Amino acid sequence: MTLTREDFKVGVGSEIGDLRCLLIHSPDSGLGKVVPSKAQDWLFEDIVHLDTVRKNEYDHYVKVLMYFLDPEKIKGKLAQIESNENDRAFFKPDNPDFHGSAKVIEIQSLLSDILQDQGIREKLTAAVCAIENCTYGLQQILTDTNPIELAKVLISGSMTGQDKMIFAPIPNFIFSRDIGIAINDHILINKPAKQARARETLLMRYILFNHPLFAAYRDRILEIPESMQSFLRPGEDSGEKTTLEGGDVMVVSPNHVLIGCSERTSTIGANAAIKLLFEHNVVDKVTVVKIPHKRDFMHIDTIFTQVKRNVWVLLGSLSIAERPIKDSDPIAYFADRKTKDKPEIVQFKKGRIDEPRLFASLEELLDDISQNDLKSTEPTRFIYSGNNKFPYDAREQWTDSCNLLALKEGVVLGYDRNDKTVDAFVQNGFKTVKVCDLLEKFESDELLPRDMQDTLILMPSSELSRARGGFHCMSMPVLRDDVDSR
Numbered sequence: 257m258t259l260t261r262e263d264f265k266v267g268v269g270s271e272i273g274d275l276r277c278l279l280i281h282s283p284d285s286g287l288g289k290v291v292p293s294k295a296q297d298w299l300f301e302d303i304v305h306l307d308t309v310r311k312n313e314y315d316h317y318v319k320v321l322m323y324f325l326d327p328e329k330i331k332g333k334l335a336q337i338e339s340n341e342n343d344r345a346f347f348k349p350d351n352p353d354f355h356g357s358a359k360v361i362e363i364q365s366l367l368s369d370i371l372q373d374q375g376i377r378e379k380l381t382a383a384v385c386a387i388e389n390c391t392y393g394l395q396q397i398l399t400d401t402n403p404i405e406l407a408k409v410l411i412s413g414s415m416t417g418q419d420k421m422i423f424a425p426i427p428n429f430i431f432s433r434d435i436g437i438a439i440n441d442h443i444l445i446n447k448p449a450k451q452a453r454a455r456e457t458l459l460m461r462y463i464l465f466n467h468p469l470f471a472a473y474r475d476r477i478l479e480i481p482e483s484m485q486s487f488l489r490p491g492e493d494s495g496e497k498t499t500l501e502g503g504d505v506m507v508v509s510p511n512h513v514l515i516g517c518s519e520r521t522s523t524i525g526a527n528a529a530i531k532l533l534f535e536h537n538v539v540d541k542v543t544v545v546k547i548p549h550k551r552d553f554m555h556i557d558t559i560f561t562q563v564k565r566n567v568w569v570l571l572g573s574l575s576i577a578e579r580p581i582k583d584s585d586p587i588a589y590f591a592d593r594k595t596k597d598k599p600e601i602v603q604f605k606k607g608r609i610d611e612p613r614l615f616a617s618l619e620e621l622l623d624d625i626s627q628n629d630l631k632s633t634e635p636t637r638f639i640y641s642g643n644n645k646f647p648y649d650a651r652e653q654w655t656d657s658c659n660l661l662a663l664k665e666g667v668v669l670g671y672d673r674n675d676k677t678v679d680a681f682v683q684n685g686f687k688t689v690k691v692c693d694l695l696e697k698f699e700s701d702e703l704l705p706r707d708m709q710d711t712l713i714l715m716p717s718s719e720l721s722r723a724r725g726g727f728h729c730m731s732m733p734v735l736r737d738d739v740d741s742r
Contacts, residue, residue, distance in 0.1 A: 263358070264469045266476075266734050268438040269510035270630075271562040272665040273736035275325060279432050280731060281363040282318065282347055283309050286412035286425025300427060302722040309719045311341055314430070316691045316715060317669070317727065318347060318360065323698045324663045324705045326359040334699045350404050361734075363432060364407050367459060370466045371403035380462050384410055387454055388423035398422075410459060426455050431725045432732040433502040433557075434520075435460045440510060442476040442538045443734075444529065449499040449520040478536060480528045500525035503555025503729055508562065509629035510738075513539050516556030517546040534606045543621060546600040547574065552654065557728045559658055560618060563639065564666045564710075565739065566632040567684070568622045569677070571653045572644040574599060575618040630739060639680045648676040655717065659726025665739065666710045669727040671717035681712045688712045 265277075288306030319337070322330040330337070337346045345353035349364045356365070371377045378399050385395040398406060409415055413425040428434070435456045436445050443464060448457055464470050464477050482498050504516035504526075513533060515526045523546070530542045545556050553559055553574070560570035574597070601615035615621040623636040641657040642648030657674040666686075670677070678688055691713055697703040715727065 264472075266438050266441050266443060266470075266473050268507050268733050268736050269440055270736060270739045271506055271508055272564060272662045273739045274664045275662070275733055275736055277325065277359045277361065277735035278321070278731050278733045279361050279363050279366075279436075280318070280321075281411075281429045281432050282349075283314050283430055284364070284408070284412045284425075285414065287427045287430070289412075289414070289421065289425055290427050294424075300722070301724050304719045304722050310344065310347070313716045313718070313720045314730075315344065315347055316695070317730070318355075319695055320669070320691055320713065320715075321360045321663075322355065322357065323695070326355075326357045327698075327705075329355045329357050329360075331699070334695060350408065363429070363460070363463070364411060366463045366467050366469070367410065368404045368407040369468075370463060371406050373466070376462065376466050377403065377406065380410070380459075381406070383458055383462075384423075384455060387458065390423065394422065410455070424452075426453070427723070428453055428725075429456050430723070431503070431729040433729050434555075435502065436464065436732055437502040437505045437507070438732070438734045439505075439507050439513060439533065439538050441473065442478055442536065443470075443473060444478045444502075444505065444532070445480070446500050446502050446505075447480050447482075447498055447525060448501055449497070449522075453501075476536075478532045478538075480525060480532065497522055498525045498528055500529055501555060502732070503557045505529070506557065506562075508625050511540040512543070512625065512629050513541075514543050514545055514556065517544060518553060518555055519549045519551060520555060530604060537606075540606045541603065543601060543603040543615075545618070545621070546602075548597055552650070554724065555729075557659055558656065558726075559653065560622070561658055561660045561668075561728050562622075562662065563660065563668050565630045566626045566634045566636045567639065567666070568626075568636070569639045569658050569660060569681075570618055570622070570641065571658055572640040572649055573646075575638070575640075637684060639677070639684050642674070642676040643680040643683075645676060652677050654724075655721040656724070656726030656729075659728045660712075661727035661731050663705075663713075664708070667705075667708045667713070668711075669713050669715055671721055671726060672714035673717045673721060678712065678714070686710045686712050688714055690714045691716070 290300055290303050292303055319330060345351040346355050348354055349362045381395060381399045405416060411426060411429060413423045414421045434446060436443055445461055448454060465474060480498060480500055499520060499522045501520045504518055504521040506514040508514055515529055517523050517526050526544050533539050533542060547553050547556060559574050560568055562568050599618060601621050603613040619638060626632040626636040642652040652674040655673055656671055657677040660668040660670045662668050687710060689711060694713060
């Protein structure tokens, strides 16, 4: 990797500033070994076809990231990269022709780097083997394995060229946001709710504390402690477990972070994160958004993400309270509006924890962020999943219509399968473009990334969407430009 520690910076103060650097993990062979009987244990709804996920879907994601963040690595090479689709050398961290971008950083490469150190290799291998209940003999074999190969084993669970698996894969590693998140110049290491993700967090912890890139930030890496004497509390799912995942953390402005309490993030985890952020002077304000603990929603970034300073995409059925429709049947005025299923939203300020502010709806919170935190001079607008029509709203939220990644303000990546949501974007003045067409325009200079405005980039999604995560999940931004104040 050509990036040096002197060049590397951590700084994320918004969801929409121009993206400059992020960490990703491309689908590895372990993803292709998920079996139906274990899919839900490994947090998948279905099994996916690995070649399709790679060649037809995720590789396009990497290519579009390159044009925006590191064009020198791809410009003039697109035809060659696509002609080598079968060996995918450009996308493989262990291949001599790997892109090696210092801006679109592959986590597997970082892991390979730190495993070059014998001491780290011994400690990390021992830790993984302890989690996975390996024999001592296997631990010794792995410790003596080539660092590049060992990195693949620790992630995929199997040796190259061998069908036999050593231990379980970690297929959720493609969702890099969940294991760590940059907040201004700090990095918060998360605590996953499910055992299936424990190895991911361990690997990321070793990378952050041992890779030279992060050397200048080691005193700004925050770890969430477990609640006091948690080991004495009954039941793994007793509600007393300290959990927090990155899909429930959004940096909406330099001084304001949102934390979701969801199926994956506990109130104790949110409480611990708030205390850490305030004690280390990372932000002045944290808003907790408590959503129903349902698999449908999982994290707050599955029900809303930001598109522009004054534009958000969200799930209408979890947002503003339902109101009787004009000229509807009389019963509509007396029916239970099911407010118990609406988010509970409480905002805390540093030094004034005992004076929380309540918000009645997501729209009210997001409008406050747009107008007061980001100083928008335009009215706040909401684009609803499925164009806010049942059953499309629920169907398309399930396939991540609300889980978008902003490459710059107003230019976002989303799945092409969410037709009604795409219609809603168009109705709100956005252009849409299929990623393959966009890549050709970038390569021919017909269009430059810096010139793009108000665009939804449509990404192929037949297999990736089965994993229940969108591009917001599949990114760990570590550097964004500041959003200018207006």
